[in-house]
Amino acid sequence: MTDSTTSPAEAQSRARFLLDGRRVTIADLLGSGLLQEEERLRFVRPRVGESHEAAVTSRGWIRLSDGEEFRSPSKAAMVAVGNGTFDGWEAWQVEDGRYLTQLRQELLDRAAEEADPTAPEKEQPQTSLSPRDRHARLKEARESAEAGRPLSLSVLELLAWWGVTGRGVVNDQIQADLANHSLITSPEFDKVSLTATVQLVKAAEEQAEDMPLAGLPVTAAALAGVSEELGSRETGLTVGTLPSALAGIVSVKPTATFEEAITLMVLHDFSQLPVLAGPHNLRGSVSWKSIARARHADPGAHLSQAIVDARDVRYDHDLIDVLPTLAENDFVLIRDQHNAIAGIVTAADVAQAYGQLAGHFLLIGEMDRRLRQVIAGAFTLPEVTSLCDPACERISSFGDMTVGDYQRVLENPGLWEQLGWPLDRKVFIARLEEIRRIRNNVMHFNSSDPLPKSDVDKIRHLNKLLREYGE
Structure with a gap:
């Protein structure tokens, strides 16, 4: 009021x-x-x-x-x-x-x-909830969490509240909005795949109450390690962001037979199989190699004799730190937020994830190259620098231009007319602005998610246009 x-x-x-x-x-x-x-x-x-x-x-x-x-x-x-x-x-x-939380509420x-319920958010898609509606949605989620009925939804459904389909620069806003309602997601929404299910749960009021911080006094150094409401978290590509990481696991018990293990491996086309004595109790794994060795050494062997060590990590572990393990063992088992074995990541999964990212870089690289060729072929460098770098401090050649520079040149009515394209300048610039944001997210590693097909198509279609009109 x-x-x-x-x-x-x-x-x-x-x-x-x-x-x-x-x-x-x-x-x-x-x-x-x-x-x-x-x-x-x-x-x-x-x-x-x-x-x-x-x-x-x-x-x-x-x-x-x-x-x-x-x-x-x-x-x-x-x-x-x-x-x-x-x-x-x-x-x-x-x-x-x-x-204090009641006063904050x-x-x-x-x-x-x-708040004006019809006012669009700055630089947010029209598909996002208004600030008022999102506040109401989060308030309801908080009440459900307090009643012991936490709201479950996919990461994609959660992101839709903010009108986005991928994580990146919006992460800080989401974390802040959740924190303002004393909510967190379990597991953390930015460390699992887009299709993973998370719950909006109440942030713990008191944790490890009687546990000293590694026996150290509470100093500035100790405080620096506390995840707090004052700053943002830097999130890279984690193991959990790969779709298979928390997708469930097919396993056998230590008392299983060779026939049971072999049948499961053939039916699922697996090269290895985890051996679990319970959801949290990993005993190791069996593979075609370990089974062959055990039976070769002892034709009457039991499955337990074919069990070899298996590596496991938490879902929020940085993926780059797991690469040496994957190179050595071909797979790693993943523990969820409850420390249960919840999935498996193979070297093939990682290759596919990085392959998608490489494909995005190639598309963006083609766009950048073709825009630069169009501008270099149609305009002089002084025409460009007068708009983008009047002080001549940054651009000494067309190769020094950024996507923002391309946009500033092409949105100029006089230069656009000089280009001679039978296209609408405002529509073209609006699409270029969309792609500039997509490009920045990818090139600055703001998001660990694959680009939505709609975003990929936007870049592909622009490249097609540039190939047709830029020659």
Whole structure:
């Protein structure tokens, strides 16, 4: 809601500021009047019979009783206790008993009331939910998680709330919006495949409560390792992003027979088979080679004599670190967020993933080369630099141009007319802008996901146009 001194435009701006993928801070609560300077905070831990006191500073930080100040409620809680990891928004209470998370929710609810439900998000596709609708969806998910009925959906369905089909620069916004509702995904949405199912669960209020941090005092170095609401996470290509990583596993028990193992391997065209004594208990694997060796050494051998070591990693392990293991063993078994064996990744899976990425680079490389040829063939370098680099600090040849430079040249009405193409300039530039964003995501490794077919087709069709008109 707005007060008498707040204009509708100011209210819209404030609402967008709070709902547009930005983590709410204590300073926001202070600025909105939901917290007051020097207001007292308490962190009560009834299970261990202790409580901690703090106060809100004028700059929106939390000052502990010993004078230390922290912008992050979670870091303040961790330092106050001395060990463990906490969601500070669920830990600190004001004097009337409300938690910081409740005040944050009130602030977001106000922003949602002020938000224009029809206003498109800046640089977001029209298919995304409005900030107000997304806030309502996340609020419902939080209530379901608190009731023990977490919402399950695919990563693709989750991304659709933000109007995207792949992960990348939008990850930070998603993580911030989830954090503002004390939600996380299990498993982490940016470390599994697009088709994997995740649950929106409530962020743990208190973890490893009585476990010291490797016996170390809580120092700045210790704090640096805490995943916090203040920064973004750098996410590369993880094992879990490969479709087979969490797709399920076919296995045998240690007591199985050779016939059972061989039948499964033939039916599924497998070269190896995990041996599990339970979902979490990996005993190793059997392969055609290990079976042949065991039977050659002892014609009366049991399957247990053919079991060899098998490597396993968590789904969130960086893929690049697993490559040496795959080169040596051809496969690695994958543990999910519950530490159960949930899938297998082979060298062939990795080759396919990197092959797709290489294909994207080739398409983008052709586009870049053909655009440069078109501009170099139609215009002089001074015409280009006058638009893209008036100070002549960056472009000394056509080879120094970026896709943004190509766009600036071709969107110029005079130069477009000089090009002589019987095409609509505005439509062409709109498509080039779409492809520029796609290209930046790929070339800057902002996303570990394969490009959607629609994006690949956009680049292919532009290349076809450039081949036809650029010759």
